Amino acid sequence: MLMMFRRIFSLMVKEFRTLLTDKKSRMVIIVPPVAQLIVFGYAASFELNHINYIIFNEDQGVESRQLLAGFAGSDVFTLYKVVDHDAEIRPIIDTAKALLALHVGSQFSEHLHRGEPATLQVIIDGRNSNTAMLALNYVRDIVLSFNQDWTSRHGSHGSPAVLMQRSWFNSTLDSHWFIIIGIVALLNLVVTLEVTALSVAREREAGTFDQLLVTPMTPFEILVGKSLPGLIIGMLEGTFIIALIVFWFQVPLRGSLPALYVGLFIFLLSAIGIGLMISSMSVTQQQGLMGAFLFLVPAVILSGFATPIENMPHFVQNLTYLNPMRYFLIIVRSVFLQGASFNLLWDQYWPMLVIGIVTLSMAGVLFRRRMY
């Protein structure tokens, strides 16, 4: 027993040496996650805070100017240009210098005073449809407040019922939090794959893996020795990223920290299992790298990180059950924002654990088999 621990320990030390002795390799494992967290943390947001717009106002009245003042007073909108002709709009939108154009017709004030619906035409660049829809929502808010103002001042009766909207868990509806928290899962997955996906393939290519197989170490011991560095590096970097999210980005951590760590631990196990499985299937490091990408890219895209899983067709939704990142994303997000603790998270823990056990044993079996 003691011998076994000693053997595992020395393999682990050797793995750490290969990862950390080379200066370049050390840099690649430590620097990018930190830099990427900061850069992505600021970059990844669906929020629009800078919408360039153009005005084409054919109306002479005060009312249209009042309506447009609502846009000038908003933090989100920045006036790019006031144009006098229809024809000037297209080149500006085409070259994406402005996202939208507000067109007020010549009879706007007249209609408004006669009690007929006056129209504000919004021409919007739909190349990125999500941005377009969000920008339209902002336009709608400004028009809505103008409308309320107008009806209350002109004594016409208001609406018989009103919607009072609020949102739970994230009262300002800042999508920033949602994405930043997801980055914990994203960067941990990347780092783990980086550490594990090439580790067996590299030894296979160099021939040292065969030497390892003839030592007294059992495949199980090799598996543990190869997994531990990824697990330790992952836990450390995970802790660091969580700390940065809480203290640097000031995202509230409402739920139970132990529940989060149990999740992180199981997630790392499953990611390591997948990484080692890819690695032991590959003959060359090139194949290991390709295997890593073949898993990483779909895993990130189909995890619910940026686009909701519920929007996917059922077949693809079923595929996401194989993806450990799917479960871990739910865990981090519900612990951070919804204040979840263990009792709400069992359904996320056990599938990851199953994935981890299956892939790790597959990797252990594949150690023995030569793939060429």
Add this chain to the structure above:
Amino acid sequence: MNKKSMRLWGLIRKESLQIIRDPSSIGIAFFLPVLLLLLFGYGVSLDAREVGIALVVEQPGPEASSLISGFRHSEYFTPRVMLSIQEAQRAMMEREVDGIIWLRADFARALRSGRSAPVAVILNGVDANKARLISGYVSGVWMQWLSRTSAEMGRSLDIPVEIEQRIWYNPAVRSRNYLVPGLIAVIMTLIGAMLTSMVVAREWERGTMEALLVTPVRIQEILIGKIVPYFILGMGGMLLSVIMAVFLFHVPLHGSLPALTVASALFMLTCIAMGLLISTAAGTQFVAGQVAIVVTFLPAFILSGFIFDIGSMPLPIQWVTHLVPATYFVAIVQTIFLAGDVWPIFFINCGWLVVMAAVFFLIIRKKSHKRLRTCS
């Protein structure tokens, strides 16, 4: 055939044979785009459909049922009627519903009395982007119901200013139309960099570089020999992606094919240069592989403007996006596909790609040498 071109041809042939013999390169160039485009094209969309929503009706009545049927008929919602707010809260905690619409017991009375009857809408803000889209859909259903109810009550609903929206380039607002071209840019970044990031490091590691060094080939010839086959392979993958985008996903292609080809070729060249640079600078395949995983996929995914709007990022981060080649290509392909050949966008971004590729090649040229390495 003179000696020089014979040498070059020999190198290209050697590199091509290497590609053909290891099926993983071909897999990466052709299998990866097909797989990802299928998954993405069919699987990923930002347009929410059939959102689960709880309708809490404390006291049933004709007004409440007409609102419920409004939600039933909307393609965006699958409403579930509940009797108490506690039940709805539980459903929200367990992520069964994304929103709650709460009609209190005095709703009908307040509505008839002419006081503005308040209706609470509670959204799950964890996914704020989705919450905001849902909020837009709720208002749509709400406005329809409101105007119907007002008409029944004999009151006109005053809407002083109406919005008439014209969405250019993508009138049906299909998110797929911009996600698929953007995805092509992401996939091509991976393919270009992945194919080449190991090839120089591999030769050093296996000692075959030393064998090459004793031959009369020049360093440029070695590099060109590596670029040409991978460029052809990458462009093949590119062609396949464009064909899938147009014929399978019906993304309109408004621009011209020559413009798309020129931009793709420049982009492919930049990505290959990036891969070669990684390979040359890293020295070992192990490090090259690690660098490739870190610097290609995530930056192209997050910083290229493929999903997240660059204009809304803080200024220093916007500068960082200029270091990602995919940024320029995303701008070009989204425009060529959806808007047409907008030359200012085309030339500015192609210009940046040329600059990037040139810088990469200069660094590679400087870092490559026909000398033996001292073993560390």
